[in-house]
Amino acid sequence: MKPFWEEEYLNIKRSVFGKQSKEVEEIVPLLKKDARILDAGCGDGRHAAYLASLGFCVDAFDISENAVNKLKFIKEKDRLNINIWVCDMDDFEFMYEYDLIIVHGVLQYIAKEKQQGIIEKLKRYTAQGGYNIIAVFTDEEPIPDDLKDAMVGVFREGEIKKYYADWETVMFQSYKFNDEHENGLKHCHALNKIIAKK
Ligand SMILES: C[S@@+](CC[C@H](N)C(=O)[O-])C[C@H]1O[C@@H](n2cnc3c(N)ncnc32)[C@H](O)[C@@H]1O
Numbered sequence: 001m002k003p004f005w006e007e008e009y010l011n012i013k014r015s016v017f018g019k020q021s022k023e024v025e026e027i028v029p030l031l032k033k034d035a036r037i038l039d040a041g042c043g044d045g046r047h048a049a050y051l052a053s054l055g056f057c058v059d060a061f062d063i064s065e066n067a068v069n070k071l072k073f074i075k076e077k078d079r080l081n082i083n084i085w086v087c088d089m090d091d092f093e094f095m096y097e098y099d100l101i102i103v104h105g106v107l108q109y110i111a112k113e114k115q116q117g118i119i120e121k122l123k124r125y126t127a128q129g130g131y132n133i134i135a136v137f138t139d140e141e142p143i144p145d146d147l148k149d150a151m152v153g154v155f156r157e158g159e160i161k162k163y164y165a166d167w168e169t170v171m172f173q174s175y176k177f178n179d180e181h182e183n184g185l186k187h188c189h190a191l192n193k194i195i196a197k198k
Helices: 022-030 046-053 065-078 112-124 159-163
Strands: 036-040 057-062 082-086 098-104 126-137 168-180 186-197
Touching: 022 046, 022 098, 022 126, 022 186, 036 046, 046 057, 046 065, 046 082, 057 065, 065 082, 112 126, 112 159, 126 159, 159 186
Parallel strands: 036 057, 036 098, 057 082, 098 126
Antiparallel strands: 126 186, 168 186
């Protein structure tokens, strides 16, 4: 079963995951004007488009062609400075270091055995003094039925913190929230969010 967002990315009128997250707004004053930013697994671009609208140059990729096509449309419409392409996070080859890497709500869709290697690569290609913003679903709540096929790498509570133990933790949050997909399925998610500084 395809995850619900594939169909929803076809609707260009509405951002599937709403507005940019608060922590992405909060990091902005900490960034230099010419900061290099990567939004990996960008979806329809709520973070990439927000940061580009503030004047940053943003690289963004997603495995979903529907997501990338939608963000390309938004880029043209709003004349945003975003480089967008289709890519699997597991195959992504870094060309340079970034001052900020955002991976928001993505890593739980990647197989457990690949996660550590991917996170190590994100960390290696973050500039000294740069930031990673990572949000992951944890196993403190059951996986909703419509995401059972996709959510193959759910995190344990606090696990993401351990990957960043050698960086400064600027912010860590653990909380639950109620959600309802367009298909009407009501459920609860447990989330860990970290802002870590190299
Ligand atoms: C829940 S959405 C979050 C989108 C966006 N980060 C946001 O916060 O609005 C998860 C996204 O991860 C993407 N994704 C899942 N596995 C991926 C992979 N291996 N490589 C790149 N993107 C992936 C999906 O296509 C989807 O767009």
